[in-house]
Amino acid sequence: MWAAMPEIDARLRALVLAIVIAVHGLAAAPIPHVVTQNDLRNPVSAEEVRRWAERLTALGLERTPEQLGEEVIWWTERIGGAHRAALAPFRSFFRITGTNQGWALFANPDTHPVxxxxxxxxxxxAGYEIAFQRLDPEHDWAADLLAYRRIRGVYDAGGFRNKPRGNYxxxxxxxxxxxxxxxPTIVAVEVRSLRTHTTTPSQEPDPRIEVRHVIETRREP
Amino acid sequence: MSSLWRWWVATWDRREAADVQALVRIGVGLVMLADLLTTWRLGLVVPLMGHGSVGELSGTGAEWVWWFRWVGTDERAAWLLFGAMAVGELLLTIGLFTRTAAFATMLLSAQWMVILPDGDRGIDTLLRNVLMLLAFSSAGRRFSVDAALRGEGLAGERVPLPAWPRYLLVLQIVVMYFTAGVQKYAQQWWPWGGWSALYVVLKDWSVSAWPFTWLDQPVPYFLTQVGTVVTILFQCSYPLVLLHYFPPLGEPGRFRRAFERYRLHWVWIATGMLFHVLLAATMELGIFPWGMMALYWAFLHPDEIRSRGRTPRTSTG
Incomplete structure (x- = not known):
């Protein structure tokens, strides 16, 4: 009996690993997240949908950007919804352990960075002066702190939204x-997001800067 | 028992010295510790780890965070979380109570994620996945205080131990690169988008390390296009390295024989290292490139390290 133990151990391990790999494989499956109307208002997404609609139309699959947007929402609701439902039994485990899969790294480069x-x-x-401006060596107050990845994550999301998020x-x-x-000489601070438009060298430059999400904080008496 | 099942069982039943698992453990521990010390150096322990009432940044209710429920929501709780994580990461690095340290550090890091979800990045999730693996591995059997306490000296004894954690880590890295590649659906990653993705990414104020105003010039722009092509090819084809680490059933054909003969998996490993070095030089992604490179040990068989890169005795990675 004991001689057979290593064999049983190996089979049991192989079975457990098959289950682990299946669950993590499901979580890692490159399935798009559920896209909403609000997501499509993001200029990056809107530009992407427009370009894909042009591409599909050129291939004979005629679609306007609006039609394609509706189809994206319809399909991602179903596929993404099914993916979420399939992973629902494991959600608590993932939350408690902080483990997960999902690696859409730079999937959609931001053409309108903030x-x-x-x-x-x-x-x-009377007036304001600039204390910090990202990647501006002339105005680099707290630059190290603001470049730290965990702090960047807090302010660098949702730049396309009409209203700033709670985290921002x-x-x-x-x-x-x-x-x-x-x-102590500072009496007010204003945090702002300057939205720019990145164009490639072959495109018409777009020098416009849109000031968004302005939040002013005054020193309390 | 079918031949496929036998292959599966044998694949996960391979044994080797725990050198590589230990090196991954040390690398991950050092990277996490460096990140935690950065938090302290920048004076961010309470803002990033504290409840919103003391740190101002977190919007998570105390009822969702067991650390706050058990320890409290004052500044002390943030410092205790910092201290507990520092101890866990230090123990992991030196290999003392290795499995417990890996498991506890993973749970504490998960609490930090719940406290401030936007501060938690992809690399943190990946490192927690690795900590889970290390908690079940033999990573504490080599180059560790645990080994010394077992009477084997700090280096530990070089005995064959289950190798599945290393192979699972290889699979994790491959899954990460491959799914990152095939999810690059934006047109800038493809010829019809002018291969302009890297150019656009390097112009992103938040993640770029430099202003890169000169990228508009023809030669630098062309180099970003080459970089985009290489990134997509590298990531989408990454599963090919599995031929080396998980040789499929059956006799190898010409392709597989050539792949092994010329050790072509090194093309992906070397490209990956270069990729992360360039990321570290051009972008502000924190510990991402260093955390990834700490995992690259997994691509080496322990015998390859001993023979300094020459072919190991085994032909199965």
Whole structure:
């Protein structure tokens, strides 16, 4: 009996690993997430849908961007929904252990990236001055801290939304309090997102900068 | 028992010295510890690990975080989480109570994820997957205090132990690259989008390490296009390395024989290393490139390390 144990161990291990690989394989399956109307309002997605509609039309599969957008929503609701339902029994495990799969790394490069800018107003001054602007060596207050990946993740999401997300609002208040605590002459801090448009060398340059998600915090008396 | 099942059982029943598992353990421990110390150096322990009432950044209710329920929601709780993670990562690195340290560090890191989900990146999920693996591995049997406590010296004894954690890690890396490749559906990654993806990514204010204003020039732009092509080819074809690590059933044909003879899996390993070095030089992705490179040990058989890169005695990776 004991001589047979290693064989049983090997089979049991192989079975357990088959289950683990099946579950993680399902989680890793390159299935698109559920796309909503709100997602399609993102200029990056809108541009992508427009280009795909042009491409499909050129191949004889005639579609307007609006039709293609509706189809994307319809299909991703069903496929993404089924994927979510299949993984539902394992969700608690993934949440508690923090393990998961899903590696859409730079799947959709941002053609409308946002540049963080922090402006400060000093006591007795009327206007704002720039304290920080991402990738601007002239204005690099707290640049190390703001480049740290965990902090970037908090402010660098949802730049396309009409209203700033709760995380962005909390970040704006936090960094403002930090600036005012570091320098007693600062009476107000303004956090803003400057949305730019990246064009390739073969495209017409688009120098427009859209100021979004402006949050001002004043020093409390 | 079918031949496929026999192949599956034998595949996961391979044995080898635990050198590589130990090197992955040390690499992951050091990378996580460096990241945690960065949090401390930048004065971000309470903002990133604390409840919203003290750290201001977290919007997660205390009822969702067992750390807050058990330890509290004051600043002390944030510092205790930091301290517990630092101890876990240190123990993992030196290999003391290795399995417990890996498992506890994974759970603590998961709590950090719940506290501030937007601060948790893909590399954190990947490293937690690896910690789960290490918790079931023999990574503490070599180059560890655990080995010394077993009376084997710090280096530990070089005895054959289950190799499945290393092969599962290889599979995890392959899955990550491959699914990242096939999910690159944006047109900039493809010829009809002008292969412009890397150019666009390097112009992203948030992730780029430099302004890269000179990328608009013809030669640099062409190089970004080449980089885009290489990235897509490299990621989408990555499963080919599995031919080396999981040789399929049956006699090898000409392709497989050539793949083994010329050790072509090294093309993907070398490309991957170069890819991560370039990422580290051009983008601000934190520990991502270093965390990935810490896992690259898994591509080496322990005998390859001993023979400094020459073909190992085994032909199965």
């Amino acid at each position: 540049r963080l800018q922090i402006r400060i107003r000093r006591e007795g001054r 609002q909390r970040f704006a208040k936090w960094i403002s309090h930090r600036a005012m605590a570091a320098d």
